[in-house]
Amino acid sequence: MVDEVLVEALKKRNSDALKSVYLGHKAAFIGFAKKYPIDEATIIDIYQDAIIALHDNAVNGKLDNLKSELKTYLFSIGKYMIYKKLKQQKIMYSVEGNTALENLKSDTDFSVNLIEELSEDQQKLQTAFKSLGDKCKAILTLFYYRGFTIEEITNDLNYSNKDVAKSQKSRCIKSLKNLIFNT
């Protein structure tokens, strides 16, 4: 129940909720991760990435019917990331091999989709997106990142009706395209 409140708040991009989840489990996570051969700075980095993945999944509605505790879910993601890190450093090969990582992923049924590198096209798009006004950023983020329908956007951003929201979105896309092709 408590977790549901937090998940809802995370979806709404509530900073206090993010902070409470982050700080609430940090000590335990560090304690948990210390048994692996990683230094504390890396552990914290991994923990932050795990929180980001958790946040992403909350936004995508993947935590709406969460069967485990939020904390357990977070630790599973973190554990997966630790294994991945160790594998990159080739520490785990001799010990547990690839199967441990794969098993962990299928056991826990979560997806960790952190965007690391952008393609060339995407980099251009990124520069253009950053130079958009706040209004455009808001509407595009709701539509593409949070998966809102036009109706939901109309309500959330207080547009007078669907058509207004829709043409605003089209204008933003058009500006984006102009920005890309004119640079």
Place this chain on the structure above:
Amino acid sequence: MTKDKLIEHYFSKTLSAEAQREFDHLLATDLKFKQSFKFQEDLKTVIKKEEQTQIKQELRSFETSNKTFSKKYLKWFVAACVIVLLSLPFWQFGQPKLDNEALFAANFEPYENVVHPIVRGETSSSLRTKAFISYEAKDYGQALNYFDALLIESDNATISFYKANVLLQLNRYKEAIEIFEDNTELSQKLKSQQQWYLALAYIRSNNTTKATVLLNTVIESGNYKKRAAEQLLKQLD
């Protein structure tokens, strides 16, 4: 449905099965559609990356500037507690079972740490040591975090037993009951202890029938809390 509409439904995850087929077909055959879709898919990736970068910065700022955490956290904690209270079945408030609550309070005390002796000043900092240091220091919230972390590493009946004790102390007796009931692998040495605590948890949740059965078992085994169990049994009648 127009092509734009199809893409719109794709992003809001509201494509019907039929529309999905149309979407797939266009993606495979219509170059312009494919380009338009790819542009928007790229945009989605870019925005996601932006969000992730922003959150990362936010998390880093918690690391550097975090001294005012407790107040804000408290707000959430209180909000969460209120909701938990509201979600409890009404009858618990409608018919105050003060007697059972009082009986529980009079008899309950978290089981002492007999499994992981703490040597004061010891520098070792295994998770298990930290857990029991918090437990002995009555920092039950912290102890719970450590026990949880230990249990994520591996199932352990003894740790589960102590975790349930912490939950009882934190008044989360329903969760404690679930753990005690499932904790069948516990070593013989702690069996009676677990029955005693489960009995107390049942009393706390007004399940006197189950509590009576367990108290009788505790009395029969006779190696732990026999007299206290006998007394408690009389008080329950």
